[in-house]
Amino acid sequence: MIIVMNNGATEEQIEGVVKKIREYGLDANVSRGTERTVIGAIGDERKLDQELFDALPGVEQSMHIVKPYKIVGREWHKQDSIVDIKGIKLGGNQIQIIAGPCSVETQPQMDAAAKFVHEAGCRLMRGGAFKPRTSPYAFQGHGEEGLVMFRKAAERYNLPMVTELMDARQLDTFMKHDVDVIQIGTRSMQNFDLLKEVGTINKPVILKRGMSATISEWLMAAEYIAAGGNHNIIFCERGIRTFETYYRNVLDVTAIPVLKKETHLPVIVDPSHAGGKAWMVPALSRAAIAAGADGLLVEMHPTPCEAWCDADQALTPDELKTLMGSLGAIAGAIGRSI
Amino acid sequence: MIIVMNNGATEEQIEGVVKKIREYGLDANVSRGTERTVIGAIGDERKLDQELFDALPGVEQSMHIVKPYKIVGREWHKQDSIVDIKGIKLGGNQIQIIAGPCSVETQPQMDAAAKFVHEAGCRLMRGGAFKPRTSPYAFQGHGEEGLVMFRKAAERYNLPMVTELMDARQLDTFMKHDVDVIQIGTRSMQNFDLLKEVGTINKPVILKRGMSATISEWLMAAEYIAAGGNHNIIFCERGIRTFETYYRNVLDVTAIPVLKKETHLPVIVDPSHAGGKAWMVPALSRAAIAAGADGLLVEMHPTPCEAWCDADQALTPDELKTLMGSLGAIAGAIGRSI
Amino acid sequence: MIIVMNNGATEEQIEGVVKKIREYGLDANVSRGTERTVIGAIGDERKLDQELFDALPGVEQSMHIVKPYKIVGREWHKQDSIVDIKGIKLGGNQIQIIAGPCSVETQPQMDAAAKFVHEAGCRLMRGGAFKPRTSPYAFQGHGEEGLVMFRKAAERYNLPMVTELMDARQLDTFMKHDVDVIQIGTRSMQNFDLLKEVGTINKPVILKRGMSATISEWLMAAEYIAAGGNHNIIFCERGIRTFETYYRNVLDVTAIPVLKKETHLPVIVDPSHAGGKAWMVPALSRAAIAAGADGLLVEMHPTPCEAWCDADQALTPDELKTLMGSLGAIAGAIGRSI
Amino acid sequence: MIIVMNNGATEEQIEGVVKKIREYGLDANVSRGTERTVIGAIGDERKLDQELFDALPGVEQSMHIVKPYKIVGREWHKQDSIVDIKGIKLGGNQIQIIAGPCSVETQPQMDAAAKFVHEAGCRLMRGGAFKPRTSPYAFQGHGEEGLVMFRKAAERYNLPMVTELMDARQLDTFMKHDVDVIQIGTRSMQNFDLLKEVGTINKPVILKRGMSATISEWLMAAEYIAAGGNHNIIFCERGIRTFETYYRNVLDVTAIPVLKKETHLPVIVDPSHAGGKAWMVPALSRAAIAAGADGLLVEMHPTPCEAWCDADQALTPDELKTLMGSLGAIAGAIGRSI
Incomplete structure (x- = not known):
């Protein structure tokens, strides 16, 4: 999951997001851009609830980058099922x-x-x-x-x-x-x-x-x-x-x-x-x-x-x-x- | 219900629609316009199935003119329910x-x-x-x-x-x-x-x-x-x-x-x-x-x-x-x- | 065009619609159903403005029954254009x-x-x-x-x-x-x-x-x-x-x-x-x-x-x-x- | 801008994206997750064309994180305009x-x-x-x-x-x-x-x-x-x-x-x-x-x-x-x- 902070987000708010990611047992990668700070959650992001992160102070938006479906997805099952x-x-x-x-x-x-x-x-x-x-x-x-x-x-x-x-x-x-x-x-x-x-x-x-x-x-x-x-x-x-x-x-x-x-x-x-x-x-x-x-x-x-x-x-x-x-x-x- | 016939509809097709309306116990009003013939079904049109008329030969489209809901409709129950x-x-x-x-x-x-x-x-x-x-x-x-x-x-x-x-x-x-x-x-x-x-x-x-x-x-x-x-x-x-x-x-x-x-x-x-x-x-x-x-x-x-x-x-x-x-x-x- | 009156429409309101249709040089066919009166305009309905009829007292809705397009329509030009x-x-x-x-x-x-x-x-x-x-x-x-x-x-x-x-x-x-x-x-x-x-x-x-x-x-x-x-x-x-x-x-x-x-x-x-x-x-x-x-x-x-x-x-x-x-x-x- | 790579993206493909970002004068932050690699572009991302990155081999999707509007946006003009x-x-x-x-x-x-x-x-x-x-x-x-x-x-x-x-x-x-x-x-x-x-x-x-x-x-x-x-x-x-x-x-x-x-x-x-x-x-x-x-x-x-x-x-x-x-x-x- 990627969490994009507001352009006025404070250090404390960034820390809050990082802490929340770690509570779920994932790692966080913080990338400070010119206008926005972006935080990436590293690990099995299916454990993370997007809405929870959207509700944290200073968060502008968050995005899942991994498909939420596993069994029906082709990613882990390449050949056609009959x-x-x-x-x-x-x-x-x-x-x-x-x-x-x-x-x-x-x-x-x-x-x-x-x-x-x-x-x-x-x-x-x-x-x-x-x-x-x-x-x-x-x-x-x-x-x-x-x-x-x-x-x-x-x-x-x-x-x-x-x-x-x-x-x-x-x-x-x-x-x-x-x-x-x-x-x-x-x-x-x-x-x-x-x-x-x-x-x-x-x-x-x-x-x-x-x-x-x-x-x-x-x-x-x-x-x-x-x-x-x-x-x-x-x-x-x-x-x-x-x-x-x-x-x-x-x-x-x-x-x-x-x-x-x-x-x-x-x-x-x-x-x-x-x-x-x-x-x-x-x-x-x-x-x-x-x-x-x-x-x-x-x-x-x-x-x-x-x-x-x-x-x-x-x-x-x-x-x-x-x-x-x-x-x-x-x-x-x-x-x-x- | 109103049934609009194609502009090339034959007399026989018009008759077919009228007959079908009467089978349901309703009356039919046939209005011959310049480009289209329009047939109105007179009586309780809730008995009529619109799709059935749409499927008849020569029919261009049909329209219900009475509301399909009775109990929840305001037409028969004017005052607000609390x-x-x-x-x-x-x-x-x-x-x-x-x-x-x-x-x-x-x-x-x-x-x-x-x-x-x-x-x-x-x-x-x-x-x-x-x-x-x-x-x-x-x-x-x-x-x-x-x-x-x-x-x-x-x-x-x-x-x-x-x-x-x-x-x-x-x-x-x-x-x-x-x-x-x-x-x-x-x-x-x-x-x-x-x-x-x-x-x-x-x-x-x-x-x-x-x-x-x-x-x-x-x-x-x-x-x-x-x-x-x-x-x-x-x-x-x-x-x-x-x-x-x-x-x-x-x-x-x-x-x-x-x-x-x-x-x-x-x-x-x-x-x-x-x-x-x-x-x-x-x-x-x-x-x-x-x-x-x-x-x-x-x-x-x-x-x-x-x-x-x-x-x-x-x-x-x-x-x-x-x-x-x-x-x-x-x-x-x-x-x-x- | 077909004009459907409210189920409480008065004779005067029905007359108002008929009069308006005649002002445009068309004829009117009045069909009195069990719950609604329906008025059909007979003649070249393209002259009639639907919104004008919708605005008349007692009118529930009106519908065009003739296609509004002439030159591009297939109705008057059957064969494919190349x-x-x-x-x-x-x-x-x-x-x-x-x-x-x-x-x-x-x-x-x-x-x-x-x-x-x-x-x-x-x-x-x-x-x-x-x-x-x-x-x-x-x-x-x-x-x-x-x-x-x-x-x-x-x-x-x-x-x-x-x-x-x-x-x-x-x-x-x-x-x-x-x-x-x-x-x-x-x-x-x-x-x-x-x-x-x-x-x-x-x-x-x-x-x-x-x-x-x-x-x-x-x-x-x-x-x-x-x-x-x-x-x-x-x-x-x-x-x-x-x-x-x-x-x-x-x-x-x-x-x-x-x-x-x-x-x-x-x-x-x-x-x-x-x-x-x-x-x-x-x-x-x-x-x-x-x-x-x-x-x-x-x-x-x-x-x-x-x-x-x-x-x-x-x-x-x-x-x-x-x-x-x-x-x-x-x-x-x-x-x-x- | 954030670029998410396919889960099978090669090192060469990741390099291709980083190179393209640098061609526009921005920096790149590469974050390797468990299932996906995510690349962040650091600098004025308005210069970057999202479709161009989507077209690069190995890219799954890309997202702008900065608003594309400047003058009309409230971000840089806080008070209401009258x-x-x-x-x-x-x-x-x-x-x-x-x-x-x-x-x-x-x-x-x-x-x-x-x-x-x-x-x-x-x-x-x-x-x-x-x-x-x-x-x-x-x-x-x-x-x-x-x-x-x-x-x-x-x-x-x-x-x-x-x-x-x-x-x-x-x-x-x-x-x-x-x-x-x-x-x-x-x-x-x-x-x-x-x-x-x-x-x-x-x-x-x-x-x-x-x-x-x-x-x-x-x-x-x-x-x-x-x-x-x-x-x-x-x-x-x-x-x-x-x-x-x-x-x-x-x-x-x-x-x-x-x-x-x-x-x-x-x-x-x-x-x-x-x-x-x-x-x-x-x-x-x-x-x-x-x-x-x-x-x-x-x-x-x-x-x-x-x-x-x-x-x-x-x-x-x-x-x-x-x-x-x-x-x-x-x-x-x-x-x-x-």
Whole structure:
């Protein structure tokens, strides 16, 4: 950590900072510049609380220079991690497209969806049984019954099921139905108690980025899961909130190469929630793959106009098939496969 | 709801929209303009799903024209609601300043804090036993033990205790220790399962605004609590996330008059988390009261430089006393009291 | 335009709105719903001032339903426009990569840059002679002398020159040196007097998006140029300002398909300013092309570590060459060429 | 400046940075930590280009520790600066409310406006003759003729006139009509050539904050003016752009105490453009004064419903009078006067 003193800081104040650093068992390097004195803390700075130093008299600002994340960081784990989902590899050369409806509605809808997901060439299926809805009066999902319908539809095609967990109290239910991949939604990215819970199990976790979470906060949220022992974490960029009102969110493609640099874990993208409109999905999907994403989470519905939620952002089965073709070409252009 | 058709929409597409509106039991008004046809749905539009209409062929966009919130909205409940906290009124003429440390650290720290809160003339006390921390390696709060320390310190001065609930599984513990006001933190504003739980109890709830939540989403989060039967809700503006990096968040004072217009419920402000620095607190507190806030949530620590978290944003006991004096003058200027 | 009345609006207030609409020569359609009355204005709503209606008593809100842009909009001009730059087509099947240094420094630097741009297979060259710098104490560009150096270097390889115009008073100088493409920078996107000036000449104009400009404001800025008679406009997405601090801006790839839908004009992307770091440029460039961009504006410097500005975002000549190869593959995957 | 090296940086790379620092005539302090080496540049770091160091091999990041602004900064000019406008002091104990219409429309409108401004007790008048409008088809202001009308109306009550300059080519006209205070609008905050021009004259300048300008960029924009010799600069906060759509902008009250700490120059607030609705103006005005603003820029129109622009944000004459009373009480509460 580096502590920059005010330009009028006294010797006593400088001493105060040095003393505090030593209390934590670190060494201090004092560098007296023309206008400012700068103090460097030498040793494991993760022990130091930045806010504590900012509160000391005479301190202008302090900065961490070491990354706050350890397990998920690439600094100590250079090679790419591959998450294995019932034999399907996420994070390797092959790109995985996870498709399916926003929510589990009926058994026929899920059966049809599973068939179309399989026929389009996708190897994993998504669908929500527990739904986070802005309004308490909107359809909240079928709950456990939805997991049953999902499982029944998915197993016919050997599609591992990806579904969202909103509440730690539902984790047992998820384990009972052997959900294959647990999705932590945007609104739960900093639900720390939930993160701790999924850190204790041995299931792959898709961690969506919070609506306005920084890269650093996102990595720290993953560190919560990893610190519990579960290292099967997949980051999912799903658009961030900005001033633009034409589209629901702004897909942050820059996050893809940045995460690939900062972490060894796989990164996927949800182009459906990012744009919020089905017609934007192909362009955003291509951009995500071209930027280096390891997979996509795409909404497809057998009959979008009748979907119970997010109707305007789901692809039709045919559109999904066409998309898969175009993504195959992009993947080939960068030496990967779909 | 109003549905705007594309300028090339066919008669058949217009008919499709009208049919869909009627399926929900509403009437349709078709207005053919020079460049666009506009269809109005007449009846209780809350039944209509906007996304469903956006997905229909020929539709350019649709807009709700009725507010999605009912119980918390002022439209159907004109007079101000006052929340009663053990006889202390929040939302009336008297402004309430809730002060105390960021987190419960030790019994002596809480005892000293309670004494200073009382001496400054504040009537409620805050303090965190369960702490949402960005890093899994940071101090996570004392948990239940912290509630015990807090209660012991607060009851000597008859200060109702305000503390954060992060996980529905802790609600029983909160009830057991008879926490007076439950705070729902920024990261939990859209933890819908948690909102449903606090909707079933009879305790006042402070609902902090999410980091980048719109006014509308915030009101809908309150509607979740209200729909469960608990109408003792207090909104707390605590700064929103923007591009500015000089301060932690941007205190959104405009939200104060806007909420006062949209809802009958009380509105308070947290100037400490908004700015993130103790020296900004007095100016922000004055602004909040001048803009019409019904109260404040202020961090004060007996010895800020030793605080275990957010050290740089806590006021000293003396600073709190001085602040109370200056707020009294502002309150008087707008015909209220502290 | 649609005008939504308050739910307590009186007959007199409704009449007031209808009267105002008729004053402008339009017709009014009044639709009385269960909770709100909605008034539609029928005729050319571009004549109506939304703020004027919002100010009328009893009005809750009003909404335009017709696009405010005419000339640049695709609604009245379905086919793609191609901008011709000395015989090089921008906006057609072939993608154009415009490369060069951030600023014109010396003749040898420009000569080397031109050579490398040409060798990498790029057909246009960029470089700044007038530089918008945050600090008044930073290098402000060589001005006219810079244009001379640039021309000399560029003409050896028949590279049309692309350079930024910051001030209307410099337009004569730009015409005198026959600058091929005039760039309007981010900070000038709403310099309306400057837009009007470049609207009067017959040169292609690259219009960069403002730091936090909405798609709609950006289209209207282009409409300023177009309204003056110059329709040779190229949109350039260069990243928007958000809360994220890891990278300088967030490249908004969604803007690409959205602009392609809203306007018939070409769209290019500046991946260098978006990310702010050279190592991010390849991934962002690929994403831009995959999303449908018609070209790129890329910073390349013969020796980046010695660049006078934005040193950390310029590619080396070798990196540019490698990038061109990888972009060729992406272009091929979507049926285009580089 | 502090340069942090990658944790794998070689001795040669460290030497490269030290050498570069010395080339600029500064000294280097090398501090070898457990995980990172940190290099401090000792001397006048304003000479160092941060991007240049970021581009050097082995560098992870660099940070300036000295403020980039000199003349406008409080560090070297401790006491408050007061701007004198024809004998009216801005920045002292007395708070100045500058009122008037958005735009100059007709002579009778301006005459009436001047009378009402005067009667409400305001000492300065605002009004726009050159209008920055999002649409090229909207009313663009009367130009020079507007200045004449404004002058005629204002001089009857000895009201200094405040009006916006959009284009450097109009400066002579402004001088000819002896405009008292030149306003630089939001969209021109980084029109550096315009800033340089108003830096050469001896007129007070109101510098509005850019729509998404950071505090630091804003201070640097002022530094452009100050560097030219004109130190009569007044900052004007007018709301920033965020994700919230309920109101036009978010008034950033935190900017007020922050600017007062960073600069010795006066700070005023525009509550009309911030909220965008007349009914929000009183609450925002009170908040601004309570937070320490030295004045306000308020829109008032003799008959708002007929205003040619921003009709819904102008106060009526009566509302202005009432506001002045309420602001007087707030000013009194903080020991100031109106």
